Amino acid sequence: MKKLFLSCLFLLFFAVAQAVPAKSFYFTTSDSVKLYVRIAGEGKPCLFVHGGPGSWPKIYYALGGDVTEQDMTMIYLDQRGSGRSGGDDKTDYSLNRMVKDFEELREHLGYSKWLVMAHSFGGTQATEYAYQHPASINGVILVASTLHLKSSLESYIVEGARILNKPESEFRKEGASVGETLGKVVSQLNEQDLMYKVMYPKKEMFAQMNAVMDTTLNWHFGSKVWDLHEYEQDFTQKSASVKVPVLVVAGKYDYSVGPQHYRLFKFPKATYKTMATGHCPYQEQPEEFGKYVRKFVARLN
Template identity: 70%
Template sequence: MKKLRFICVLLTLFALAHASQAVNKSFYFTTSDGVQLYVRMAGEGKPCLFIHGGPGSWTKYFYALGGDVVEQDMTMIYVDQRGCGRSSSSESKDYSLARVVQDFEELREHLGYNKWMLMPHSFGGTIATEYAYQHPKRVSAAIFVNSTLYLNDALESYVKNGARLLGKPESEFRKTGGSIGEALNGVASQLNQQGVMYKMMYPKKEMFDQMNAVMDTTINWDFGSKVWDFPEYTQDFTIKSASLKMPVLVISGNNDLSVGPEHYKLFKFKNATYRPMDTGHCPYQEQTALFHQHVKAFLAKVK
């Protein structure tokens, strides 16, 4: 009898140790319309879907530049969106917001999670807000990292702050009848010519260089080239944020000139904690320890 009890204890300990092991794997998931999505899972704890920005970038820039620190607290699910990074393109060129949201929902079902957290960065904020709006019962919490919820406001901020960096009046870039996109291109072109483009994202150029070193020029950029054919991405998602009730952590950068240092003040989440940081666009890279501290403190309060 004692031997049997000993064996049972060993089996229990083995099961607990196995259950607590961190996940570290990557695979391709096929969506219902045949797109191959690159998925990487790493870490341990509650599941959290990372939604990258760009639009059209990939997930590697986050976990390769310090963001992987959150894998100590959560099982991170990194997905290169359709037409992005290591994922395949859509044969029908369906890069609609509804289809991207469906991709994530199909993946959640495939992984067997009843709920998961969301962690969008930059442009990913628009997609995350729509996903939570469409599937509120599937989102336990969300961590918005320097996220855009209203693209037009972010673009206006970019033009304003870019012109200031160039020491020129905004009027020089805003032509009569011209679009905000044209003004943006004019500002970006001159910032690039003067070698100060990095200041829109980072206070320090070496951080910008680190980010560029992670980017791969061979990655799929189909989504990034087609996204503007779908006007739904430009809607004001702060309106939808007002109906979302899950716990939300909003991290922003006081020196983030690409989204706008005060962009987060437009958000209307009902249950939000705001943590502005003295960083640019990528707090996980610039102040990794403090970024992790804010995330851990938030997770401690999430059921």
């Protein structure tokens, strides 16, 4: 009876020890912007850099990305002007300021080094961070990421026109910017309920993602970033100078950044994994995604 009791007690302790609850708090930057931070999981610390631009990290952890919390302590940061964080017309949204936010948060949490995982547009910011602060990072994970915004927008336009079964010339008007052209494509995709095809092979996945969105959140950065041309630079060129190990996970059917976009990357120590998914491999095939991340993290010092 005593042995049975001790066994049950051990199992109870083990279960409690495995269930580490997430914690959240606000971190104030050196220029007085309050940023929302959520920490969950156990293992090597990893900063998550969300995409959008201007979205929020719940898109990742609520749709299957939390599989990585089994192997890492995930630090989910709502970037300034995004999600639950502060940011308004007076806020500095420069790329250097974004990178400084990452570094200040690392110092605040007391990590000498951490991993950085980025999704979609976040790839540009994560690459710049690794370029500026290589001593702070022991690995980078890029998930369906763009490193050259114009290239990815072109993929969106080309595939959107194909889905609509219309010639690209119908959308490309002389003197129009890439953004204006994209806007016309997106408008028609929305009208015909075909937007999901740019991001996902399956429509239900798109519905799941939209269900996680929240229009009451702060979208200020997402509205201002298009006026900041530094985000338009070709970060694939800088990737050649990022010496830390990099895992690149790309979706075979991800036309929002381009299914072949990763071929432009020049990281010297990169591992590439192409999955039969669209823009959110962590949502579409979480077990396989988690396996690739786990294997990569296990190799790091």
